[in-house]
Amino acid sequence: MGRLIAPHAEIETPVFMPVGTVASVKGIPQETLEELGAQIILGNTYHLYLRPGVEVIRRMGGLHRFMSWPRAILTDSGGFQVFSLNELRKVTEDGVTFRSHLDGSSHFFSPESAMQAQIGLGADIMMAFDECTEYPADGDRMRASMEMTARWAARSKKYFEEHKNEVPWACVGTDAPVGPEGRRSESSAVWSASGFAAEYGEAHSDAEPRSPGKPKVSVPMHSEATQALFGIVQGGMNRELRKESAERTIEIGFPGYAIGGLSVGEPRALTREIVESTLEHLPADKPRYLMGVGTPEEIVEYANLGVDMMDCVLPTRAARHGLLFTSEGRISIKQARYAQDEAPLDPNCPCRVCQRYSRAYLRHLYASNEMLAQVLNTIHNLSFYLDTMRRVRHSIQLGESS
């Protein structure tokens, strides 16, 4: 089990990050996320840039304060949405021109403008601007795309280093505003992007490279609090290109590394192969973040391979479609077989949905298209994911992990 020290929280790793697209995990109040034990949530820069706009959030002191979330936040670079939601995008060396999925208006993201946006949002962790290579893609395309991502990573870092003190909560001093309920651990004020790297490294300076499941421990460093910028490894489904991407990204130097461009339609076995081979080339003493993955089984698998951070829309999106994850397998709550089932969704789940409501009631809410169906289903699925990761941490702590 590891620990990330972020400006707004200490994060026990491996960690699952619920997705809060436009400053909200759909249907779930922030106090419920706290109750569920969410340590860090993800915001989508693309969506926030369009609505309510970065400037609105920046003026209100950043995303934490805007949405009243005192714990950690990670923002993506906007790159993934630009590529997945925009068929009419135009990519050049400079950046990407795209149309808003909301109103068709034209916009431009470059490494610099994506960094500017993320600094304005003020998340604890922000991501380099990358090109998510489509699947399938041929060798030339994968190489060109990977090289572009590497050049964009260098530009991302350069802009970030020159502008990182513009983070909205840095402007107001060490007393970072985090909403009325804000709480900060004592050590949380003392972390910085470069410090982050140092901490993570320092704690392991006399240690061999971390093997899967081996705890990472970070000692807080006292320095000015700023954001951390993570690099992203691309390279499509090619192991050699992934290795090269990892090496080039590490050469630029980031306090954490993400594996991007997976879960884009490729077979699951291929995802695992690429993750496993890419992990070998990432420093074990820095957080490794696998983007957009996965099922409950996969997050356990990847955590045991050494991945420290994961995010996925699956628990929240599936919940809204009535697909529920339980200790006994998946349940499609819309099925008529549950219409008079008095049992809880998951007899082994301690969440408040399973403690209080029956499958029959949840099935009724879903069949009646009641909003509460989406709310309760989401609470349960998030609880299941967060508990799953908690068990992984516990198991790592006990040294029982494979």
Place this chain on the structure above:
Amino acid sequence: MGRLIAPHAEIETPVFMPVGTVASVKGIPQETLEELGAQIILGNTYHLYLRPGVEVIRRMGGLHRFMSWPRAILTDSGGFQVFSLNELRKVTEDGVTFRSHLDGSSHFFSPESAMQAQIGLGADIMMAFDECTEYPADGDRMRASMEMTARWAARSKKYFEEHKNEVPWACVGTDAPVGPEGRRSESSAVWSASGFAAEYGEAHSDAEPRSPGKPKVSVPMHSEATQALFGIVQGGMNRELRKESAERTIEIGFPGYAIGGLSVGEPRALTREIVESTLEHLPADKPRYLMGVGTPEEIVEYANLGVDMMDCVLPTRAARHGLLFTSEGRISIKQARYAQDEAPLDPNCPCRVCQRYSRAYLRHLYASNEMLAQVLNTIHNLSFYLDTMRRVRHSIQLGESS
């Protein structure tokens, strides 16, 4: 301040009842309703009859257990929805043939079948089957409709008296199932429909008719717990017909009386006139329920006139449309003026929405069509209504009421 002793709760009156149409107050978990201090909620028989069906709920022990709500529930008779949602209904002396608004299927409600449905649902309080007279209506139509309601009230009572022991939680003895979180006050097991009337009367047997704002106190009676059936006064917008309807309904004899057929499009001044004149003809020692009313100002006004119970979709429906009630007036949160407003919705409101979130955030959620907008707005509006009624009770208790 008064007190109603229902099988599942003691209710302090005057009370506002949030509307939980199909066994859910839209978007709000039952634990949140408890936290807000909701003492009793309303279920719509018409909607529950269509989905999930009375038989499903009956087999699961009744509505309390089905939705895991341990406090009190009132069901309406279905009459209002049959009249408001069905343009093709056919009314005869026997009952009403109508088409489902969901799939167009044909159904029939009579006083007897509406009672049967409500006994199956097992709410604490159920309502006689009435005809809600349309507005405007001429004198003949208002009289004919009122007389039909009176005959249906007698049939409702007759069926109820013959079948009240079929209530699902009566079937399982005194240990009425109310869900995992169920709690029952010690006195709540000892109340019955007839006992209800007696209690209410007994406590006031040596008192003059209750004047507005004067406390009603009820002494629990130890007898078998069953539901209570309330009668409904109709009579359109005619004071004489309302008087006659009240007298005929009282002659049949119910443990509580409702004023129906208002808020159907008439001017507000006329609503008040009819309420005030009808109240004069209802016994002050039995609960008086004004159906489907109203704004925050109106619920205060009517409570001070002597109304004990009110329900209205306004706080919940308005919330879903971004209309919020505050101590400083109404706010339409969709307005651009709130886009960067860091203030809470209502600076005087102790609810968790006002304690945590800004107008800017709520405006963003609404503008982005986020589900959380509806959830948080509903929590606030319900909190405002329930607090308003709490203040009325407090003021009555202090004898400061007009």
